[in-house]
Amino acid sequence: MRWSILQLNLKSHFLFPGITSVFFDAMPECVTDKPMAIKPITVRHDKYDLIVFAWQPWFLSPSLPAIAAMHSDVICALIKNTPVITIAGSRNMWIQAQERIRQWLKKNQAIHVGNLVLKDKAPNLISAVTVQYWMLTGKKDKMWGIFPKPGIADDDIASAVNFGLMACQALEESKLEDLHKNWLQKGAVQVNTTLMFIESRAIMLFRIWAKIILSKKNRNLWINIFRYYLLFALFIISPIVIVLFTLIIRPLLYKKLAQQKIYAEGVNLRG
Numbered sequence: 001m002r003w004s005i006l007q008l009n010l011k012s013h014f015l016f017p018g019i020t021s022v023f024f025d026a027m028p029e030c031v032t033d034k035p036m037a038i039k040p041i042t043v044r045h046d047k048y049d050l051i052v053f054a055w056q057p058w059f060l061s062p063s064l065p066a067i068a069a070m071h072s073d074v075i076c077a078l079i080k081n082t083p084v085i086t087i088a089g090s091r092n093m094w095i096q097a098q099e100r101i102r103q104w105l106k107k108n109q110a111i112h113v114g115n116l117v118l119k120d121k122a123p124n125l126i127s128a129v130t131v132q133y134w135m136l137t138g139k140k141d142k143m144w145g146i147f148p149k150p151g152i153a154d155d156d157i158a159s160a161v162n163f164g165l166m167a168c169q170a171l172e173e174s175k176l177e178d179l180h181k182n183w184l185q186k187g188a189v190q191v192n193t194t195l196m197f198i199e200s201r202a203i204m205l206f207r208i209w210a211k212i213i214l215s216k217k218n219r220n221l222w223i224n225i226f227r228y229y230l231l232f233a234l235f236i237i238s239p240i241v242i243v244l245f246t247l248i249i250r251p252l253l254y255k256k257l258a259q260q261k262i263y264a265e266g267v268n269l270r271g
């Protein structure tokens with residue numbers, strides 16, 4: 001089997017890890033789909049049997065490098081009529097961003113044969129703290145010695161090889177169209193309906209924030225205000241929303257949520 005890795009090189013440099021404002025500054029462009037400039041891409045072949053698109057969600061959107069890839073004519077041409085696997089490395093809120101990836105694959109006539117979502121299994125508020133610690137210090141260790149290690153657990157990363165082996169087998173046996181169904185049985189995508197609901201509301205607010213920030217001259221000031229809003233939303237609003245969701249919304253919207261969950265777990269094989 002021949003394979004190649006295509007690594008995107010951004011024209012400008014990210015200052016991760018280290019600067020709080022850089023972390024939050026990414027929000028407006030992520031949410032409004034503004035690509036960063038990338039260096040010219042060269043690919044070894046015009047056509048591949050299978051493409052793996054590995055990406056991260058940032059602010060409930062594809063990350064800035066992922067957006068840059070999605071705007072690249074070279075990559076859009078490569079995925080046309082070609083089986084594509086998507087792999088998300090996330091904290092725990094990937095559904096809204098995945099939808100943008102799905103629509104991109106559909107628009108470019110890719111054959112979406114599998115989706116694997118790796119996530120941090122720590123409770124939502126804990127991972128919100130630890131991911132920031134990790135991104136801002138560059139240390140993937142236990143914050144203050146008491147928090148869990150940030151990010152996807154080492155065991156989950158190690159066992160992801162099993163999904164890779166299943167994909168290789170499906171490719172060799174020309175059964176890629178069955179891959180996602182088999183992956184789902186092994187837990188490739190696990191949707192938490194509470195987080196799915198929170199995400200669907202939060203993205204609307206992020207869009208409003210992005211519009212406000214992009215329209216302001218004093219961007220840094222507004223990014224800082226957004227930063228404090230986000231902390232407030234995470235630690236004060238979201239626990240209240242979770243209680244309301246569990247007691248009132250989930251019982252009322254049970255069927256609709258179940259349908260949304262099935263959709264979020266799936267892939268659009270052919271458009």
Ligand SMILES: Cc1cc2nc3c(=O)[nH]c(=O)nc-3n(C[C@H](O)[C@H](O)[C@H](O)COP(=O)(O)O)c2cc1C
Nearest residue numbers: 023026056057058059060089090091092093094135
């Ligand atoms: C600026 C920024 C925003 C992020 N926003 C989200 C998000 O909305 N949802 C989510 O699940 N993870 C979010 N994350 C976490 C990343 O998706 C990812 O889990 C983390 O960067 C570690 O990725 P790695 O294991 O590939 O290094 C964010 C990370 C960064 C740097």
